[in-house]
Amino acid sequence: MVFFVPDPSRRRIPEAALARLPLYLRILGExxxxxxxxxxxxxxxxxxxxxxxxxxxxxxxxxxxxxxGVGYEVAFLxxxxxxxLGLNHDWPVxxxxxxxxxxxxxxxxxxxxxxxxxxxVFDTDPAKVGAVVGGVRVRHLDDLSQVVQSRNVSIGxxxxxxxxxxxxxxxxxxxxxxxxxxxxPCVLSVPRGVSVRKVDLAGELQILSYYEQQRxxxxxxxxxxxxxxxxxxx
Amino acid sequence: MVFFVPDPSRRRIPEAALARLPLYLRILGExxxxxxxxxxxxxxxxxxxxxxxxxxxxxxxxxxxxxxGVGYEVAFLxxxxxxxLGLNHDWPVxxxxxxxxxxxxxxxxxxxxxxxxxxxVFDTDPAKVGAVVGGVRVRHLDDLSQVVQSRNVSIGxxxxxxxxxxxxxxxxxxxxxxxxxxxxPCVLSVPRGVSVRKVDLAGELQILSYYEQQRxxxxxxxxxxxxxxxxxxx
DNA sequence: CAATGTGAATATATTCACAGCT
DNA sequence: AGCTGTGAATATATTCACATTG
Numbered sequence: 001m002v003f004f005v006p007d008p009s010r011r012r013i014p015e016a017a018l019a020r021l022p023l024y025l026r027i028l029g030e031x032x033x034x035x036x037x038x039x040x041x042x043x044x045x046x047x048x049x050x051x052x053x054x055x056x057x058x059x060x061x062x063x064x065x066x067x068x069g070v071g072y073e074v075a076f077l078x079x080x081x082x083x084x085l086g087l088n089h090d091w092p093v094x095x096x097x098x099x100x101x102x103x104x105x106x107x108x109x110x111x112x113x114x115x116x117x118x119x120x121v122f123d124t125d126p127a128k129v130g131a132v133v134g135g136v137r138v139r140h141l142d143d144l145s146q147v148v149q150s151r152n153v154s155i156g157x158x159x160x161x162x163x164x165x166x167x168x169x170x171x172x173x174x175x176x177x178x179x180x181x182x183x184x185p186c187v188l189s190v191p192r193g194v195s196v197r198k199v200d201l202a203g204e205l206q207i208l209s210y211y212e213q214q215r216x217x218x219x220x221x222x223x224x225x226x227x228x229x230x231x232x233x234x
Numbered sequence: 235m236v237f238f239v240p241d242p243s244r245r246r247i248p249e250a251a252l253a254r255l256p257l258y259l260r261i262l263g264e265x266x267x268x269x270x271x272x273x274x275x276x277x278x279x280x281x282x283x284x285x286x287x288x289x290x291x292x293x294x295x296x297x298x299x300x301x302x303g304v305g306y307e308v309a310f311l312x313x314x315x316x317x318x319l320g321l322n323h324d325w326p327v328x329x330x331x332x333x334x335x336x337x338x339x340x341x342x343x344x345x346x347x348x349x350x351x352x353x354x355v356f357d358t359d360p361a362k363v364g365a366v367v368g369g370v371r372v373r374h375l376d377d378l379s380q381v382v383q384s385r386n387v388s389i390g391x392x393x394x395x396x397x398x399x400x401x402x403x404x405x406x407x408x409x410x411x412x413x414x415x416x417x418x419p420c421v422l423s424v425p426r427g428v429s430v431r432k433v434d435l436a437g438e439l440q441i442l443s444y445y446e447q448q449r450x451x452x453x454x455x456x457x458x459x460x461x462x463x464x465x466x467x468x
Numbered sequence: 469c470a471a472t473g474t475g476a477a478t479a480t481a482t483t484c485a486c487a488g489c490t
Numbered sequence: 491a492g493c494t495g496t497g498a499a500t501a502t503a504t505t506c507a508c509a510t511t512g
Contacts, residue, residue, distance in 0.1 A: 016503055018444060022437030026419055040471060049421050053474095053505055060473055068472045068511045085440050086447030093439065104338025105435070110419065114436040116443075154446045155439060178449055179442040185260055185344065187283045195445040197438050201339070202348040203256030204431050205327065205389060206319050208413040209350075210252060211429040212388045213320030215412055250481055274493065287483055287496095294495055302489040302494045 013084070017058040021081050023048055024058070028078045040071035092119035092153050094177070096168045097160035098128045098138045101183055105159055106134035119151040120144070124164070141171060148175040155179045162186040169196075247318070251292040255315050257282055258292070262312045274305035326353035326387050328411070330402045331394035332362045332372045335417055339393055340368035353385040354378070358398070375405060382409040389413045396420040403430075 013021075027047045031039055041059070045052035059065065059072070062084050066072045082088055093116050095102050105111065106121045121133055122141045129140045139147070147153065156172040158165055158180055165184035172180055179195040182188055185203075188196050247255075261281045265273055275293070279286035293299065293306070296318050300306045316322055327350050329336050339345065340355045355367055356375045363374045373381065381387065390406040392399055392414055399418035406414055413429040416422055419437075422430050 012448070013444075014502070018441060019437075021444075022434060022440045023421075025440070026437075027421070030420075042471080047421060049423075051505065052471095053507090054503090056472060057474080057504080064473070066472050069470045070512070071471065084444070086443040086450075087440060089443075089447070091439070091443050091446065100338055100341045100343065104334055104342070107334045108338070108435070109334065110436045111439065114440070116436065116439050155442050157439075179446050181438050181442060186264075187257075187261070187281060189283075193449075195442060197442060199433065199435070199438060200256060201342070201433070202344045202350065203253075203260075204415050204433060205325070205345065205350050205391075206256045206259070206321060206348070207252060208389050208415060208429060208431060209320040209323075209325050210247075210255075210318070211413050212325065213323070214246070215427075216320075248480070276493085285483065286493095287485090288481090290494060291482080291496080298495070300494050303492045304490070305493065 013061045017061055020048070020050070020054075020058055021085055024055070025078065025081050025085070025087075028074055028081070032074050032078065037074055038071045039074055039077075041066075043071070087115060090117070091115070091155055092117045092151050093155045093157055094119050094144065094148060094153050094172075095121045095157045095159060096123075096141065096144070096172060097158065097164070097184075098123035098125070098131070098133060099159065099161070102157075102159035103133045105157060105183075106136055108134075116155070119153050120147045122147075141168070144171055145175040148172075148177060153177060155181070158182045158184050158188075160184055247295045251295055254282070254284070254288075254292055255319055258289070259312065259315050259319070259321075262308055262315070266308050266312065271308055272305045273308055273311075275300075277305070321349060324351070325349070325389055326351045326385050327389045327391055327415075328353050328378065328382060328387050328406075329355045329391045329393060330357075330375065330378070330406060331392065331398070331418075332357035332359070332365070332367060333393065333395070336391075336393035337367045339391060339417075340370055342368075350389075353387050354381045356381075375402070378405055379409040382406075382411060387411060389415070392416045392418050392422075394418055 024044060027044060041052045041055040045055045048055065062080050065077055065080050093111065095106055095118060098121050102121060106118055111118065118134065118136055121136050121138045122144050123129055123138055124141045128138050131138045154177055156177040158168055158172070160168050162185045165182065165186050166188060169180060169188045169190060173190055173194055180188065180190070182196055182198045183201070185200060190196055258278060261278060275286045275289040279289045282289065293311070296314050299311055299314050327345065329340050329352060332355050336355060340352055345352065352368065352370055355370050355372045356378050357363060357372055358375045362372050365372045388411055390411040392402055392406070394402050396419045399416070399420050400422060403414060403422045403424060407424055407428055414422065414424070416430055416432045417435070419434060424430055
């Protein structure tokens with residue numbers, strides 16, 4: 001009997017810490033742009049708006065890359081986070097759905113700016129196929145597999161209407177994509193091993209709405225515009 | 235000495251549970267569209283892709299709205315979640331930044347579809363001011379305060395470049411906005427009491443990149459396209 | 469001596485498992 | 491009989507506080 005076989009993927013970073021690494025990375029970029037070579041966890045924490053102990057613990061999952069009494073070397077730490085996140089590789093993405101949001105994401109500089117080139121934009125609507133969006137021609141979804149394989153794409157961005165999302169996800173998975181960023185307002189069912197992250201834009205507003213309502217209650221203030229109850233199934 | 239003054243805002247829902255309410259709400263909407271009147275926590279859990287006990291505990295923070303042995307009445311539960319989130323009120327939003335993302339969000343049906351009307355789109359760029367986006371004319375940021383006050387706006391969506399974000403946030407706060415949804419890749423500093431939620435689109439991809447790298451390591455498979463190390467301060 | 473890295477303490481979140489209703 | 495609502499158990503995350511080290 002073998003005890004304590006330490007899961008070979010033991011190196012896994014806790015989810016909560018992982019989610020903050022992109023933030024630290026961005027801050028390190030800004031700090032570097034100002035010519036600063038060293039940062040302390042206190043400084044990072046201040047800039048990131050989090051607790052300094054949290055910064056240190058988060059970074060400790062990557063290894064011991066700081067210097068006691070001094071801090072972290074900006075360039076070195078940047079490199080280590082990038083390496084941990086896999087950002088020293090190219091990760092071309094495909095965008096499925098060339099509606100408002102899909103087009104916006106294709107045009108949106110933020111992806112390419114941070115190293116995610118758009119290998120293709122896909123749709124099934126003949127009216128959209130052929131149009132040029134963000135410098136990329138919209139292709140028919142039938143070409144997805146070919147592009148994913150030839151360009152070695154492993155990340156897909158899903159920006160279709162909810163009704164089309166599951167089928168589009170199926171196609172992404174069949175084409176060989178291993179991770180999906182889902183903007184469609186629906187829950188995807190994917191084979192085990194495929195990673196999905198969901199972004200719910202309207203949901204974010206609903207959460208803010210809760211905070212605003214709490215504030216309104218707390219301050220005993222007047223409620224916002226007309227308490228027009230919406231239909232229950234809206 | 236007074237012990238255990240139970241925080242008057244004790245009614246606060248745990249953050250993690252709160253973040254799932256929009257998901258449940260959406261699922262309830264789908265279920266209702268299919269004409270189903272009752273759902274069990276098992277069914278909801280299945281549809282939401284989470285544990286059934288979690289569903290029950292989340293819903294229990296709202297009150298006891300289920301019926302033992304039966305489940306939850308779809309319409310009633312929908313109403314209760316909406317009420318808790320403050321969605322029985324109108325919450326007009328303003329969008330600051332009429333670049334690619336700002337325009338897309340204004341056009342994007344998802345906000346209005348879920349009851350968040352766009353009261354205005356603002357920018358400082360004279361080339362953009364006056365253009366019509368998503369049926370709304372882009373106004374100059376100087377008009378922000380007037381619109382926020384006249385339309386009683388308390389939620390702002392920030393979609394400017396990072397460099398302009400802090401100043402735009404200041405203006406939102408000064409105008410009277412209490413909650414900000416921040417798409418700009420930067421950390422905002424706001425007065426105590428103002429809520430900020432950040433959406434980091436590229437950061438989401440970076441996290442997926444980590445998963446993909448882990449998969450590549452686990453499967454011992456070939457790395458993705460060219461291991462071109464990017465500049466350290468990228 | 470200043471700041472990291474980390475055990476220990478605390479807080480939050482998830483899940484189990486079942487008493488209690490319908 | 492079946493499903494909710496919830497204490498208790500567990501897991502994860504955050505924060506404290508300090509020994510350790512350059």
